[in-house]
Amino acid sequence: MRFATGAQGTSSEAGRHAWKFLAPGAVAPFAGTRWPTPSAAGPGAWVVGETEDIYACRTEDLSWWVDCELWEVELAGPVEEFPTQLRGRAGRLLAHVAAWDGAALYAYGEACAWRAREWAVEALVSEQLGREAEVLRQCQTLDELTSRARAAEGLSRGRNLAGFLADTAARASQGKAALAACNAASAAILYRGSPEAFEAERRWQAAWIAKRAQLPAPAEGSDAAAAPLRP
Amino acid sequence: MSTFRPTDLRCKEAVEIITDYLEGKLSFEDRTRFEQHLVNCPGCVEYLRQIRQTIGAVGRLTEEQIPAVVKEELIDAFRHWRTGHIK
Numbered sequence: 001m002r003f004a005t006g007a008q009g010t011s012s013e014a015g016r017h018a019w020k021f022l023a024p025g026a027v028a029p030f031a032g033t034r035w036p037t038p039s040a041a042g043p044g045a046w047v048v049g050e051t052e053d054i055y056a057c058r059t060e061d062l063s064w065w066v067d068c069e070l071w072e073v074e075l076a077g078p079v080e081e082f083p084t085q086l087r088g089r090a091g092r093l094l095a096h097v098a099a100w101d102g103a104a105l106y107a108y109g110e111a112c113a114w115r116a117r118e119w120a121v122e123a124l125v126s127e128q129l130g131r132e133a134e135v136l137r138q139c140q141t142l143d144e145l146t147s148r149a150r151a152a153e154g155l156s157r158g159r160n161l162a163g164f165l166a167d168t169a170a171r172a173s174q175g176k177a178a179l180a181a182c183n184a185a186s187a188a189i190l191y192r193g194s195p196e197a198f199e200a201e202r203r204w205q206a207a208w209i210a211k212r213a214q215l216p217a218p219a220e221g222s223d224a225a226a227a228p229l230r231p
Numbered sequence: 232m233s234t235f236r237p238t239d240l241r242c243k244e245a246v247e248i249i250t251d252y253l254e255g256k257l258s259f260e261d262r263t264r265f266e267q268h269l270v271n272c273p274g275c276v277e278y279l280r281q282i283r284q285t286i287g288a289v290g291r292l293t294e295e296q297i298p299a300v301v302k303e304e305l306i307d308a309f310r311h312w313r314t315g316h317i318k
Contacts, residue, residue, distance in 0.1 A: 032283060
């Protein structure tokens with residue numbers, strides 16, 4: 001990456017606002033480079049990729065790229081839309097989203113685990129496995145959820161969902177929120193019986209992130225606000 | 232174009248395409264698959280960081296800076312690697 005000052009491509013007014021997850025310290029998680037941060041004088045300097053363009057998220061893309069820091073960014077140049085991201089020729093940081101931090105990231109993983117718990121409980125009940133379902137329903141911590149879901153794991157749909165739940169809760173407990181969310185999205189396929197459920201769950205997750213980060217809600221409808229987030 | 236799932240790419244495959252990723256040779260789809268894998272795989276992120284560091288260090292090393300003994304060992308290792316007899 002290289003940094004440039006002044007206007008880049010299109011004017012500021014014409015730039016596209018989006019979101020970008022970064023590792024702590026405004027570091028690009030894969031490139032390892034530090035983005036210039038905004039100051040009292042204005043936005044951070046423009047960043048121009050040397051071999052790659054600059055990528056950022058719409059609100060509905062957030063769940064695909066989650067990390068510890070969230071920034072409002074401006075993309076410049078022709079901005080292209082892809083299924084999980086936007087691509088521009090240059091970008092700059094406009095503002096740090098203070099409501100999103102390490103604690104929020106951890107809570108996101110937790111929320112995914114509690115949601116997966118609801119699916120496992122429902123499926124176990126439908127298989128006349130009420131006792132196993134009740135054990136999961138009574139869990140209050142992620143570690144409890146991990147061990148009890150693991151004990152309930154097996155070959156039926158409900159028991160398979162318990163296995164997904166154990167994986168999700170374990171990852172969430174370890175602070176691996178991105179992986180927990182991915183596990184939960186995979187569980188959604190089994191729960192809903194449709195491959196499209198993966199993307200639908202990603203949208204729910206994006207809406208959860210947006211709500212927690214106090215961003216405008218995603219363009220597409222979501223039931224994030226209504227879903228259980230805690231036991 | 233559809234979205235990608237981390238299970239679409241396993242660590243073994245990710246490691247094989249790291250060089251192309253660093254050189255910007257991957258297609259947009261493959262790059263996205265690779266980075267989706269990274270989001271969910273701290274181990275591969277760490278490996279990528281190590282490869283970058285190695286490239287950064289080796290890229291600054293001139294032939295004259297390599298001690299003669301080390302140079303001999305390297306040449307010897309490559310010779311055996313080419314003939315399939317690794318010491």
